[in-house]
Amino acid sequence: MAALAVCAMSAVFLNIKSDAQLQERFPNLAPLPEVPQTPDNPTTEAKIELGKLLFFDRRTSGDVSTSCSSCHDPHKGWGDGNPVSKGYPGTVHWRNSQTVVNAAYLKKLFWAGEDTSLESQADSAVTGNLAGNGDPDTIEERLAQVPEYVRLFKEAFGVERPTYPLALKAIAVFERTVVTKDAPFDQYMNGDKKALSDSAKRGMELFQGKARCIQCHNGPLMSDESFHNIGVPKNPLFENDAQRQIALRFQHYARGVSEEVYRGADRDLGLYYTTKRPEDKGKFRTPPLRYIEYTAPYMHNGVFESLEEVVDFYNKGGGDDPRKSPLLQSLDLTKQEMNDLLEFLKSLSGEEIIVEEPPEPPYAVLDE
Amino acid sequence: MAALAVCAMSAVFLNIKSDAQLQERFPNLAPLPEVPQTPDNPTTEAKIELGKLLFFDRRTSGDVSTSCSSCHDPHKGWGDGNPVSKGYPGTVHWRNSQTVVNAAYLKKLFWAGEDTSLESQADSAVTGNLAGNGDPDTIEERLAQVPEYVRLFKEAFGVERPTYPLALKAIAVFERTVVTKDAPFDQYMNGDKKALSDSAKRGMELFQGKARCIQCHNGPLMSDESFHNIGVPKNPLFENDAQRQIALRFQHYARGVSEEVYRGADRDLGLYYTTKRPEDKGKFRTPPLRYIEYTAPYMHNGVFESLEEVVDFYNKGGGDDPRKSPLLQSLDLTKQEMNDLLEFLKSLSGEEIIVEEPPEPPYAVLDE
Structure with missing residues (x-):
């Protein structure tokens, strides 16, 4: 059939x-057309300002080494310039890092469409073991300890305390401004x-x-x-580089493929991870x-x-x-x-979009 | 009452x-007396050899920065020598790091007895956000990519492939040899x-x-x-150091204390986190x-x-x-x-127990 x-x-x-x-x-x-509206997370100036800071803040990763911009660098087309992206320290990533530019228009994020909004994409990237390896609770406590963030979250969302889901919303709103x-x-x-x-x-x-x-x-x-x-031809990295093999095997393991596929796989299987239908490999x-x-x-x-x-x-x-x-x-x-x-x-590219990295607002001792 | x-x-x-x-x-x-037997994880020479390597291997942490020995350093009494332990990069820990020496005899691990075996203690430390921040699947893939570990896991446990739970067992067996x-x-x-x-x-x-x-x-x-x-007097670090405040607030948050306790707490509440009985603070x-x-x-x-x-x-x-x-x-x-x-x-201390750090066995490209 x-x-x-x-x-x-x-x-x-x-x-x-x-x-x-x-x-x-x-x-x-x-x-x-204009960037699509997101009724559950409308764009405001305060969110853009907050989201921009968060996009460049390395404290949204496990060991404060990796910001969104580490793999989505404005100076590298808002990707990371490598064939397969660098990863979280001690790991390497398994796919090419895609540009943030015009991601606002996408309904399916990541190379195999695993996420459906910029908010959930940011969550996957922040917490993914090969990306940010961050823990939401830890990140939330870090943000709550930065007076500048306390101020900006209140301004953007009316809350007394920064929260992780709102941080994702702010990042997504900022990304929706990165458009050509x-x-x-x-x-x-x-x-x-x-x-x-x-x-x-x-x-x-x-x-x-x-x-x-x-x-x-x-x-x-x-x-x-x-x-x-x-x-697309295989990338020999997955056969010649032990760290890349780890990244690939980890994905196969984490995404629950069969033992046979796990053992034999030497490439990214794309949509198959989601559907598990052989024809989607x-x-x-x-x-x-x-x-x-x-x-x-x-x-x-x-x-x-x-x-x-x-x-x-x-x-x-x-x-x-x-x-x-x-x-x-x-x-x-x-x-x-x-x-x-x-x-x-x-002729599809236009002017390069350069946003300079803002300084990370510092921690402070809090009395409360 | x-x-x-x-x-x-x-x-x-x-x-x-x-x-x-x-x-x-x-x-x-x-x-x-002799170290208590653990029928579900008996001590063997092969496990000791494997467990010793793993105890010193930084790849058991998220960003390959932190081994068991990072906070349980043989040269620092198998603790880390600080009042409150250093933590995973970008974090600090919230409690003093306890010695591994004679931990084999304990039925309650950690300062408030949160774990009941060295195996589960190792798991908590490897995955804890302020300790190893590691992901079991990632760690398992790393170990599987090291020929020396493949060999040693087979020798110690008869398996074809290193697994995370067996790694914890080997670490625990090694720790049971650190006895005075x-x-x-x-x-x-x-x-x-x-x-x-x-x-x-x-x-x-x-x-x-x-x-x-x-x-x-x-x-x-x-x-x-x-x-x-x-x-025990309060440690002023929790009032004077933003990072220590983050560590303490994270613990309160992660352990599900009430909003009131979260807001007001300026110290480690110990057994209370487990029982939530005020008298256990x-x-x-x-x-x-x-x-x-x-x-x-x-x-x-x-x-x-x-x-x-x-x-x-x-x-x-x-x-x-x-x-x-x-x-x-x-x-x-x-x-x-x-x-x-x-x-x-x-007179309770005896000779210092020094174990030199072995080199980490390297990754290799694997055909299978």
Whole structure:
């Protein structure tokens, strides 16, 4: 049954013969709208100010070594610049650190969509053993011992005492301000026809046509927020580095895979950890494409260093994987076409967003 | 009712008029027997070897900074030498680190008897946020990535793969070898009448008589393993140091005291955290006295730097606390008597137990 379904789906896409047919089937590219409202955590100036301090505060980790910004560094595209992220001291992480930029628009956070809000993503990162390894109660007591935080929590939330869940809310509100929607692409879509070069315009046509990027990278976000196996090559780190092996085995163990999968696994299994359906092995959520000029290396395991490699990978129809999506086919792009596509991709990034790290407000002795 | 019971008990002890009566009522001092057997975790050479490595391995903590030996340092009396222990990086601990020496004999571990075996004590220390802040699954994966541990776990336990609960067992078995029962006092009790000086012998009489130490420090272990409030002075650290305040507030929070107690507490409440009975505030388990020459500073909060201070404290009838035990009364010891008592206390320590730190066995890439 599963094999039949795949064949049927494949046939559907192979039957799409014209660019018009392709664009009709998938949501159109479009400029980004305003950041979605979050009624249970509305944005205020006081929350932004508090959240910014917390985003850079290392005391939100177990051993006060690691802030959100340690792996989401504004100077590194709001990621950490490594193929697979550094981890909490004494550990290494197992996935590429994704940018915070425009994460405000995502409904599925992390590479396999494990969280559904910035608030819960922050919680996972703060407490995750390979990330912040923090304990909520400890963190709460630390924040309560900082007069500046006592003041700011009161201002932002009206409470007498900082709490961990409110800290997550403030961080999420700050992250919702880290947005770019004024890239050349957006300007072009908003009517400034000179915002894109001719090459980028050709690349945009290819993106929506011959190169078939729009099959997954569609809509204003340039992500369908769905999960696909594109056959990303294994990262040899998981075979050559004892610490990376520990990180991978820990994930398999913690996520409750079978003994057989645990023993044999040498790669990130993506959506499978959540669903435990074999057909979901190797599926990852389509990442949005804005700001990508600043977020190398690419893919969930950072195996590609440049956008050139990425385009080359797709041109060949993706990687080798028995479960690879039928959406991927060889593209036969010319060198010029690949260049045009790259020009378009670069037009998605706009100005770099730099936020300087504020000093951590100090502890104080409290009488109460 | 509670008040009546206390008065009744007080009367009992005040009615004891002679040393003979005192010694009749309490278990006699005696040399230590062999270390008690633990049928569910018998001692073997392979476990000792493994447990010793693990005791000194910093990878049993969250950020690989902290081993058992970090706070139980053989060169510091198997404690950490501070009034209140250092803690996990970014935190400080809230109690004095107790010696491992002769912990094999204890049925109640930690200052308020929170654990009942060395195995569970190790678990609490490894995972506690102010101690090791480690995650069992992460630690297990680390150990499984060390060929030397794979070999030793197989040898010690017959398993193919290191596990966290077995690591705790091995650590406990090693700790059961850290024992002193050949101090001058033991030699004396075993028949060598020259093992104690005349002053120490007089001190021993005082210990069991006028000084009334034996009321709590009795039996072979010199501890009744019961809980008493002796009015130990507050440690000003909890009022003067923001980090120590965090440690104390965290404990109150994590242990679920009422809002009122949380807000007002400025000291360790001891047994109260477990029972939540107001009369148990400030009660701590009587510590054994062997090896005390090496374990300064003294008391649960390390408030006394020397044994002289401790003896002086008891001579005055203990500290100020409305809940202080009626067992404590002014002793009216002369200077000579206090010296004799100190001589006896020093005779309980014997030779220092030094174990040199072994190198940590390295990680390796594993094929399987």
